[in-house]
Amino acid sequence: MAIFKDGNTNSSDRSAWDRKRHRQLVEESIKKNLGDIIAEESIIGQSKDKKIKIPIRGIKEYQFIYGKNAGGTGSGEGQEAKGQVIGKTNGQPGQQPGQGQAGNNPGEDVYETEITIEELTSYLFDDLQLPDMERKKFAQIESERKFKRSSFQRKGIPPHLNKKRTLSEKIKRQKMAQRDKCDSEENESPERIPFHENDLRYCRIKEDTRRHSNAVVICIMDTSGSMDQTKKYLARSFYFLLYQFVRWKYEHVEVAFIAHTTTAQEVNEQEFFHRGETGGTYISSGYEKALEIIEQRYNPAIWNIYIFHCSDGDNWGEDNAKAVALVNQLCTISNLFGYGEITTSSMYGSAISKEYEKQIHLENFIMVMMGDKTDIWPAFKKILDTESGGNS
Amino acid sequence: MAAYSLDELEYWNDKIEKLVWDAGLDCYEQHFEICSYEDMLCYEAYVGMPSHYPHWSFGKAYERQKTFYKYNLVGLPYEMVINSDPCIAYLMRDNTLLIHILTMAHVYGHNDFFKNNRLFKRDTRANLEMEMFKAHANRVREYIQDPSIGPDKVERILDAAHGLKFQTCRHGERKKISEEEEGTVPERLKDDLLAFLAEKGKLAEWERDLIHIVREETMYFIPQLETKIMNEGWASYWHYQILNQLELPQGLHLEFLQRHHLVIRPHQGQINPYFLGFKMFEYLDQQPGGREKIMAIRSEDRDQSFIRRYLNQELCEKLHLFSYSVQGDDIVVTEVANEEGWKTVRDNLANAVGLGSIPIIRPVGVEDGTLLLEHVCDHRELELNYAQETVKYIVDLWGGKVNLRVKIDHNPKIISCSEGKIVNIHD
Numbered sequence: 001m002a003i004f005k006d007g008n009t010n011s012s013d014r015s016a017w018d019r020k021r022h023r024q025l026v027e028e029s030i031k032k033n034l035g036d037i038i039a040e041e042s043i044i045g046q047s048k049d050k051k052i053k054i055p056i057r058g059i060k061e062y063q064f065i066y067g068k069n070a071g072g073t074g075s076g077e078g079q080e081a082k083g084q085v086i087g088k089t090n091g092q093p094g095q096q097p098g099q100g101q102a103g104n105n106p107g108e109d110v111y112e113t114e115i116t117i118e119e120l121t122s123y124l125f126d127d128l129q130l131p132d133m134e135r136k137k138f139a140q141i142e143s144e145r146k147f148k149r150s151s152f153q154r155k156g157i158p159p160h161l162n163k164k165r166t167l168s169e170k171i172k173r174q175k176m177a178q179r180d181k182c183d184s185e186e187n188e189s190p191e192r193i194p195f196h197e198n199d200l201r202y203c204r205i206k207e208d209t210r211r212h213s214n215a216v217v218i219c220i221m222d223t224s225g226s227m228d229q230t231k232k233y234l235a236r237s238f239y240f241l242l243y244q245f246v247r248w249k250y251e252h253v254e255v256a257f258i259a260h261t262t263t264a265q266e267v268n269e270q271e272f273f274h275r276g277e278t279g280g281t282y283i284s285s286g287y288e289k290a291l292e293i294i295e296q297r298y299n300p301a302i303w304n305i306y307i308f309h310c311s312d313g314d315n316w317g318e319d320n321a322k323a324v325a326l327v328n329q330l331c332t333i334s335n336l337f338g339y340g341e342i343t344t345s346s347m348y349g350s351a352i353s354k355e356y357e358k359q360i361h362l363e364n365f366i367m368v369m370m371g372d373k374t375d376i377w378p379a380f381k382k383i384l385d386t387e388s389g390g391n392s
Numbered sequence: 393m394a395a396y397s398l399d400e401l402e403y404w405n406d407k408i409e410k411l412v413w414d415a416g417l418d419c420y421e422q423h424f425e426i427c428s429y430e431d432m433l434c435y436e437a438y439v440g441m442p443s444h445y446p447h448w449s450f451g452k453a454y455e456r457q458k459t460f461y462k463y464n465l466v467g468l469p470y471e472m473v474i475n476s477d478p479c480i481a482y483l484m485r486d487n488t489l490l491i492h493i494l495t496m497a498h499v500y501g502h503n504d505f506f507k508n509n510r511l512f513k514r515d516t517r518a519n520l521e522m523e524m525f526k527a528h529a530n531r532v533r534e535y536i537q538d539p540s541i542g543p544d545k546v547e548r549i550l551d552a553a554h555g556l557k558f559q560t561c562r563h564g565e566r567k568k569i570s571e572e573e574e575g576t577v578p579e580r581l582k583d584d585l586l587a588f589l590a591e592k593g594k595l596a597e598w599e600r601d602l603i604h605i606v607r608e609e610t611m612y613f614i615p616q617l618e619t620k621i622m623n624e625g626w627a628s629y630w631h632y633q634i635l636n637q638l639e640l641p642q643g644l645h646l647e648f649l650q651r652h653h654l655v656i657r658p659h660q661g662q663i664n665p666y667f668l669g670f671k672m673f674e675y676l677d678q679q680p681g682g683r684e685k686i687m688a689i690r691s692e693d694r695d696q697s698f699i700r701r702y703l704n705q706e707l708c709e710k711l712h713l714f715s716y717s718v719q720g721d722d723i724v725v726t727e728v729a730n731e732e733g734w735k736t737v738r739d740n741l742a743n744a745v746g747l748g749s750i751p752i753i754r755p756v757g758v759e760d761g762t763l764l765l766e767h768v769c770d771h772r773e774l775e776l777n778y779a780q781e782t783v784k785y786i787v788d789l790w791g792g793k794v795n796l797r798v799k800i801d802h803n804p805k806i807i808s809c810s811e812g813k814i815v816n817i818h819d
Contacts, residue, residue, distance in 0.1 A: 018451030
């Protein structure tokens with residue numbers, strides 16, 4: 001006779017631990033592929049709450065399996081003839097062990113996961129493992145000083161007296177006294193029990209200082225004719241990272257976008273990331289515009305200023321000296337000046353980059369070269385190194 | 393509870409049990425446990441074992457199944473049966489009464505198969521298995537909690553051992569692992585890479601133990617792998633016989649026929665083990681002396697021998713079986729079940745069922761600390777991406793460089809993996 005048992009309905013979820021570990025591994029795999037993800041054009045210029053889909057390869061459990069040439073056996077409808085093509089493989093590896101099948105195996109696990117750009121950037125910067133100490137450095141202006149109550153103490157000043165707590169201490173003592181009396185069978189009820197000094201409780205006050213910092217990122221991009229689509233794309237990816245980074249660090253971030261050819265103008269984000277222009281290049285025009293904006297709106301005493309400039313370095317020769325002078329000037333008022341040179345054709349620096357190398361020796365000036373999208377992440381890291389080092 | 397009561401289940405179970413006895417099936421005591429959808433997913437992920445050691449791959453299996461159900465890619469299993477004495481089966485609460493009846497009959501088929509098939513009798517100890525899984529789980533947890541070991545190190549060994557779990561003795565004999573023989577690869581370890589690594593690899597005692605745990609479990613599952621078609625065919629054949637004799641009310645009977653045909657329908661271009669096994673047992677039972685014959689077959693055979701012996705031309709043709717191969721990106725029919733082709737079709741199938749679907753990697757020697765392995769190659773070659781990754785697991789367990797002899801496009805090559813996990817392929 002069989003035994004029936006109604007399984008307990010509130011059994012503990014015993015797969016929880018393993019699921020959690022699996023999810024951790026998936027997250028790790030996302031982090032490993034961040035470099036690729038971040039250079040995807042589709043996420044650039046999106047709002048931070050927008051969800052983006054990124055495909056992640058499942059955590060594979062590798063075993064020895066047979067490859068495509070193994071073939072197989074199937075059941076059909078009886079119409080099959082020798083030599084007939086009955087399907088296509090789609091580049092998947094062969095069968096899973098234990099299933100003598102082919103064709104439409106779900107061979108590779110590809111998850112698509114949705115994350116917001118915000119999550120993505122927090123993965124990114126967690127990945128960099130910046131020590132906490134460094135994070136503080138960027139937050140230097142105390143904006144608010146608040147006092148918060150937290151727990152109680154026996155000593156304190158009268159304004160911090162916590163009446164409720166004090167009263168409850170008194171009641172405790174009162175009850176205790178009553179019980180003692182019952183035990184000793186003395187039946188005189190006390191008319192009144194006064195507060196005692198030991199009853200008093202004061203709030204413990206903690207200072208809660210919020211360090212608040214303002215930062216402005218000034219993005220300067222060369223939009224001249226020599227900056228073709230690929231170069232602009234690289235520049236945009238690069239700005240995207242920097243922008244996300246600065247925004248992650250500071251509560252208040254303002255961004256100013258400057259596009260320049262031979263003349264510069266301030267543009268909005270949309271225009272900055274999407275527009276193309278033609279014409280020659282005076283790099284100095286972009287710098288002049290930056291100086292002008294800083295003067296008007298961002299007092300260096302209050303603002304942390306970050307200036308980034310991307311160009312292919314194809315500057316008109318007569319402008320070089322002026323550009324160098326302006327860089328020096330900008331460096332003195334900014335936290336960091338980053339110059340990214342996009343060199344799709346050759347890895348040799350341009351004339352202007354050589355000038356910079358020779359003449360600018362300030363700690364907060366950094367120059368990086370980017371050839372293709374794999375260079376973006378290393379370039380970015382290099383800039384961060386300077387940022388941490390330059391401020392110490 | 394759903395549209396049935398426990399009393400109803402017991403009522404139908406009594407009738408089924410009687411028919412099971414009358415048919416001459418020989419079962420362990422049967423326990424049914426009614427569980428929720430989540431529990432069922434969980435049992436499925438943990439290969440039916442309620443107490444299994446933890447590893448992330450089970451978490452993955454759970455998420456994967458759940459996603460698949462969510463998008464309707466697969467149906468939930470009606471039941472889950474465990475080869476143990478008493479035999480435990482899980483029934484999912486939300487199923488209809490008819491599915492429960494069908495499932496119960498089906499479960500008795502599996503139960504009989506577990507108790508009588510040679511492989512299960514020889515290689516598993518039904519009365520002890522539940523305890524074995526519990527003991528394993530306890531040991532693994534101990535290692536995880538041991539401050540000198542911890543979860544990461546345990547995971548590293550389990551990952552590797554899981555990747556190689558089928559590279560062990562295929563014929564089930566639980567060989568004693570002792571160190572009495574000499575030589576780099578002793579005879580008894582020649583076809584047992586996992587045991588070889590456990591014995592000869594640079595490993596700590598607890599690491600060896602983890603490998604043995606994985607190996608023992610594989611031993612438990614090998615009979616199920618080796619008899620998938622027979623086991624499912626047998627259970628399906630008996631649920632079909634029994635439900636036909638149950639005199640179900642008409643509504644239930646129609647639902648039964650519909651469900652049954654869903655279970656045993658052929659899968660286009662693939663082999664549905666329920667379909668193949670059911671059709672073969674049905675055919676064999678109709679032959680003269682059929683009943684005794686199929687009883688003997690269920691005791692003696694495994695999928696490979698079952699197909700080689702009993703899949704004849706008539707069946708091959710009736711089931712429209714064919715062989716295919718991959719040419720470029722095309723899947724091309726290479727042989728069909730006709731006068732001249734059916735034997736090839738049969739043999740191809742027989743060679744690819746059960747453990748036949750898993751390549752064999754053997755240890756052949758050790759040279760200057762480098763472990764030499766070979767893929768025992770029929771015409772089928774290894775999938776290279778997987779092979780290159782799996783070789784790294786061997787390095788983990790061996791503790792040094794590993795060379796694996798393989799064939800790539802018919803040419804002998806060596807996949808070489810250094811201690812630092814750099815893989816390259818050379819002649």
